[in-house]
Amino acid sequence: MAMRESIREILARPEAGGEVSVQGWVRTARHGKKVSFLEVNDGSSLSGVQVVVGPECPGFDTEVRGLGTGCAVEAMGKLVESPGQGQIYEVHAQTVEKIGGVEEGYPLQKKRHSFEFLRTIAHLRPRTNTIGAVLRVRDSASRAIHDFFHERGFVQLHAPLITLSDAEGAGQMFRVTHLDPSDVPKDESGETDWSQDFFGDSAFLSVSGQLEAEIGAMALSRVYTFGPTFRAENSNTARHLAEFWMVEPEVAFCDLSELADLAQAFLQSVFVRVREECEEDLAFFDQRIDDSVLSTLANVTEEPFEKITYTQAVEILEGAQRDFEFPIGWGTDLQSEHERFLTEEYFRRPVIVTDYPKGIKAFYMYLNDDDRTVGAMDVLVPRIGEIIGGSQREHRLSRLQGRIADHGLSEEDYWWYLDLRRYGSVPHAGFGLGFERLVQFITGMANIRDVIPFPRVPGSAEF
């Protein structure tokens, strides 16, 4: 098919004049006796184009005057400078065709809707200003991520979605099975016999591509994954999804300090790109959603992130003139309120916290020389909290075996992961970025369910 000029492209023309064809959906229509104004949007930009229709247009008194919010139309006419306010150009229509009408009861109105309501009509909400802008920013950020890594010699590794291991032992997993729920095979002890299942073993949806990314890094040096991830946690918050997209770079010959530098460069690069590509959308978010969006983005791209150790973070929190709901002490994990204090009040910018106590972190993290802390790293940002979690990996076989034992895990389940330490093991590190949290941070959207087109959360997966 011939690609028609989008409204974004029409509006970007250097000057008026010439014929244009506009295809899109009517956002609002204002009908007069001698003239109708149709604001048409095709999703290519936040702005639509105003189509002006006069009585000389065929069907003016019949079809055109019946056009309302939501109708799909195709208009052809001349692009002229607009005498009215609010737009540079407008289209003086020679013909207007109704492609798709709107039945009574179209739920989207030309007024503000609550995001809660829009979630109940997720099949229509991309047609709103806010969700449309979110989806464009999401796309821009996604491409910026791929470009960042490719510019630095990373290879994208497609990690599997189905896995037998429960990766980091982190969280509940969704089971993947081919067994008939009403006729499950049992073994001698009466337990489900998973050996008869599709994969010959108990299988799950992946909660992380990290372990597979480590395989890739041990061959290709620099890899990243970018794909959906699944957590069956019964989490009901504005920053958790059961299905979300995660970016996981993994780098060979890399220590924690280099990883932290990578994380900062990565985030700043993405922010810069989205600022360039989505100027209009970001201005909209700043104006209508959160008036700190533009200033925050400017701030985080120009200033280096704060970098402190967990121990230093605890000292700051202990010295804070502040009553925390949860007491702070070395050895316990930082609570949301502690993270927010550090990034929103104390430093007022992104903070990278490193070297956490080994007791509160995963088995695969590098054991530091102090024998008390591991090479873990969290990147905290204002309003969102943890946006990145990563670590230098334990690449020394005996240490890793010790950590597996300490965590009550079985070496058999990680035989290939241990093999990586037997054959040409090198220091390596990687992190995971919650893509939706990144989009939340950029747009100022308060609820993670509104930055993914089709949110999956406990009790809800309709669309």
Next chain:
RNA sequence: UCCCCGGUAGCUCAGCUGGUAGAGCAGGCGGCUGUUAACCGCCUUGUCGUAGGUUCGAGUCCUACCCGGGGAGCCA
């Protein structure tokens, strides 16, 4: 999963200490205008989340459940 708040017209919401449901917007009709969340007039719309209970009487009080929101935990 825990704590708190809420569920009234298609949407946003009002309805005080129990007395039998309203506004704006949307929709329909008409008018007017180079309009821009256009404007003006008239009209339509409800098992007041569900199921019980208290009461002469429940949108309003009580119980349970369902759904939504905010916060917490878990994390990205």
